[in-house]
Amino acid sequence: MHDHRLFRANVYHLVRLHPATLSAQAALWRLAGPMILSNLSIALLGIVDTAVVGHLSEPYYLGAVTIGTVVFSFLYWGLTFLRMGTTGITAQAHGEGNAEGVRTALGQALMLSAVLAVVVLIIQRPIIDIANWLLNGSTPVEAYARDYYRVRIWSTPAVLANLVILGWFLGMQNARGPLLIILCINLVNIVLDFVFVIGLHLDVRGVAFASLLGKYVGLGLGLLLVSRELQYYPGLWRWNRLKDGITLKRMLSINHNIFNRTLLLIFVFAFFAAQGARQGDVILAANAILLNFQALMALVLDGFAHAVGALVGRAIGSRQYDAFARAIKITAIWAGSGAILFTIVFALFGRWLVFAMTDIQEVRITALNYLPWVIFSPIISVWCYVLDGIFIGATRAVEMRNTMLLSVFLVYLPAWYLLQPLGNHGLWLAFLLFMATRGISMGAVFVRSGGSRGFVPAV
Helix, strand or coil: CHHHHHHHHHHHHHHHHHHHHHHHHHHHHHHHHHHHHHHHHHHHHHHHHHHHHHCCCCHHHHHHHHHHHHHHHHHHHCCCHHHHHHHHHHHHHHHHCCHHHHHHHHHHHHHHHHHHHHHHHHCHHHHHHHHHHHHCCCHHHHHHHHHHHHHHHHHHHHHHHHHHHHHHHHHCCCCHHHHHHHHHHHHHHHHHHHHHHHHCCCHHHHHHHHHHHHHHHHHHHHHHHHHHHHCCCCCCCCHHHHCCHHHHHHHHHHHHHHHHHHHHHHHHHHHHHHHHHCCCHHHHHHHHHHHHHHHHHHHHHHHHHHHHHHHHHHHHHHCCHHHHHHHHHHHHHHHHHHHHHHHHHHHHHHHHHHHHHCCCHHHHHHHHHHHHHHHHHHHHHHHHHHHHHHHHHCCCHHHHHHHHHHHHHHHHHHHHHHHHHHCHHHHHHHHHHHHHHHHHHHHHHHHHCCHHHHHCCCC
16 A cells, blocks of 8 residues: 555656656757758758769869868858857847847847858958968869859858848747758759759859859748748837947857857868868868768757757746756757767768768778768767857857867867877867867856856846
């Protein structure tokens, strides 16, 4: 009889706690699910780009697209603070129930994106000159990279505006909007890849034209979805709010630090590509294929980062640190499980994926030689993605910048220097040490700050 009562008491206890946990899980997947699907489409686009060019006659085509992609990574990944900063600011305004605040966050970020797009277009020629000098590819690689760049650079206004719109939707706890926008961009891009490269024989220029048109189609859809979303949040567009010095200063401060952090991250990838290029076109092409594996993993795990960032921002706006703590715990469990799954998939199917992306035998053999590094990458890298999301939602941009400085200058570059005798293996090992340090350093800052109770004040 006693055991029966104890059993009933335990069941009651579990059921009583279950709704909060279930609600937190539902909130996470309502945001993470669509972002993972949309990010998978980005990874699919990268694979299609690589496969389409990888099946052309020479490896320097693939090398050129790799170099061109690195250049735009500097430009666009470096400017992803437009998405990150907008997510945190918008989520906090949404948590406060501030309808005009969410409009101000969107309007100010769009104005900033327009100014930055004009600057990039004005200085486009020096950008490619400096990039080719730094990356030091072979003569054919450099020539085709310029062809790719001259076309794709004109997508900059659409790319930056899309970053703002995606960040704003996430801050509004709406992941369906970003899903539709990203799917639209990537489906248009994939279809046009085949039309321009295979059908019209435009080689790397075809990949660039496909990207250009996809970004503008996506922007048109994004603006339409924003206008519909705002119908549910009545408010006014106030010019005095848009040009308010206090909110502008806060936005610029957050974005400035995220910008510096992101530039350092892109430097790591650019440095990685440059060191690969110095080892020859075959190593460059093999690393490009393997980095698609890394991108696939990163984009899925980044879906959890987007979700936890939005949830953290809302928790801060509503001053609910218990919701903050639940979001972190559940995100860590699901993201960690996803990382283990990626490790298993890469181990079982990595060879098949390499062969699917290129039919150049020398590149295939070289890529398989370095595949083990990619297999272990997910379980090492997952924690920095989760913590990125937490820090973005909490608008802790200074700490994000400082931990990145530590990881790059005290770990990545010294490790690369000491491991140079190992060649490309040393380059990959330095990269994984960098990712591990990011997770450890951000985790240490989070714990030292008091965890969720330190980031969000009690009600």
